[in-house]
Amino acid sequence: MDSLRSFLIFYALSCCTAFGQNVVYNHFFNNPYIFNPAEVGSGEFTNFTLNHRQQWRGIEGAPQVSTFTFQHPSNYKGLSFGAFVNNFERGLIVTNDVYGTVGTTAFLTKTSTLHFGLSLGVTSTSIDFNEIDDPDDPILSEFLDNNLQLTGNFGIKLRSASGVNFGISLPRLLENNLLNASSFDSYNFSPFDEVNVMLYYRKRFDKKIVKRRRGRVRRRVDVKDYYAPLQFYVLYKYAAIVDDRIELMATLNLGQNLWVGGSYRLNYGPTGLFGIKIDKFNFSYAYEPANDFVSGFANGTHELQVSLNIGERRKLERTPPILKTVQREQKHEARFSKTDIDEGGQKQSRKVFYVVLKSFNNFNAADDLVRRLREQEIDTDIFYNQENKKFYVYIYKTSKIKEANAQRKAVQELTKFRSVTIITVTE
Numbered sequence: 001m002d003s004l005r006s007f008l009i010f011y012a013l014s015c016c017t018a019f020g021q022n023v024v025y026n027h028f029f030n031n032p033y034i035f036n037p038a039e040v041g042s043g044e045f046t047n048f049t050l051n052h053r054q055q056w057r058g059i060e061g062a063p064q065v066s067t068f069t070f071q072h073p074s075n076y077k078g079l080s081f082g083a084f085v086n087n088f089e090r091g092l093i094v095t096n097d098v099y100g101t102v103g104t105t106a107f108l109t110k111t112s113t114l115h116f117g118l119s120l121g122v123t124s125t126s127i128d129f130n131e132i133d134d135p136d137d138p139i140l141s142e143f144l145d146n147n148l149q150l151t152g153n154f155g156i157k158l159r160s161a162s163g164v165n166f167g168i169s170l171p172r173l174l175e176n177n178l179l180n181a182s183s184f185d186s187y188n189f190s191p192f193d194e195v196n197v198m199l200y201y202r203k204r205f206d207k208k209i210v211k212r213r214r215g216r217v218r219r220r221v222d223v224k225d226y227y228a229p230l231q232f233y234v235l236y237k238y239a240a241i242v243d244d245r246i247e248l249m250a251t252l253n254l255g256q257n258l259w260v261g262g263s264y265r266l267n268y269g270p271t272g273l274f275g276i277k278i279d280k281f282n283f284s285y286a287y288e289p290a291n292d293f294v295s296g297f298a299n300g301t302h303e304l305q306v307s308l309n310i311g312e313r314r315k316l317e318r319t320p321p322i323l324k325t326v327q328r329e330q331k332h333e334a335r336f337s338k339t340d341i342d343e344g345g346q347k348q349s350r351k352v353f354y355v356v357l358k359s360f361n362n363f364n365a366a367d368d369l370v371r372r373l374r375e376q377e378i379d380t381d382i383f384y385n386q387e388n389k390k391f392y393v394y395i396y397k398t399s400k401i402k403e404a405n406a407q408r409k410a411v412q413e414l415t416k417f418r419s420v421t422i423i424t425v426t427e
Helices: 002-018 338-343 363-375 401-414
Strands: 046-054 064-072 079-090 093-107 113-127 147-159 164-170 194-201 204-214 217-227 230-239 245-253 258-265 269-278 281-288 301-310 351-360 381-385 390-398 421-426
Touching: 079 113, 093 147, 351 363, 351 401, 363 381, 363 390, 390 401, 401 421
Parallel strands: none
Antiparallel strands: 046 064, 046 301, 064 079, 079 093, 093 113, 113 147, 147 164, 164 194, 194 230, 204 217, 230 245, 245 258, 258 269, 269 281, 281 301, 351 390, 351 421, 381 390
């Protein structure tokens, strides 16, 4: 009986580990990098995400998986980076995966891109031998506790300006062989034992004007990073020794801070989801009712996800930014002198945007920075603000806010200055 029990444990171990990446994630739409390394950085923000799934509550030893991902998106340089850490527990068996990912992008047209991603890492599977009646059973004697082996995955994705995305990934490039005499001695290449295919519609707009109420006043607000309210997803997962999986999902944005969604997994059942967004923080929850397989023995499945974006959006660009500077001048004059204000100097009713590198309380310090930058062939100039008595060293000025924002990002990326500001002046 003990041998039979050991055999059943080992059989479950083999199936679950060899296809560990076939774990279900209800939040794959919110973090597609989980299934496809080509999606790394697709959110265009540096991102940290933590997901926890507790399956079939009420059954001892039921599967639970915790996943942490980090993503850093690309810009015109075309490279994205990510990390994936996964802990998968099911009874006495625990599998840990750690990956590092690099992604790259190729422009097919001005708006359509092809993305590639490759992850390499290690996987480790262990058994709690203290809970086994006969740990010396021959069926387990060759199993190495904390069996470290190389693993990896590869994916591609096509993204179009219409919002349609199509991706294919190979989630396990190397076969996991548990009967190893030592770590890192299994390198069987078996990329097609598992295949993931995902097609989805997720339309993103650079900005959108919406109406929001503040008190009794409704104002028009320019909202950035806006998605089309309705999104659709189709996921197909193939595995050599388990049933194929097909999942359909739709989500609906109920404004900028709340969304709801639902999915249906063939041969399993429905799932309900909702989430909230507060600035760059996202929280979402999914619930699966117990299906017929465990009905009467267990409750449903719960899944939580928290996500945080940091920094500014790094929009993918085909060409590098160009640093524009002011035209070289021989002398500096105060742009807003007391004489101009008191005597009514020439004024025009227009807004001008200054891309400012740094502010100073005295002219000599500002002039010294201008001189040092010109030695580096970076032309700047100075203007004086009578209201706060400060001298501003600026590198560019324009009447277009979009152009000013582009130059601010170019300065931050191509020079040592990071705290670059835009000052608006009416001239």
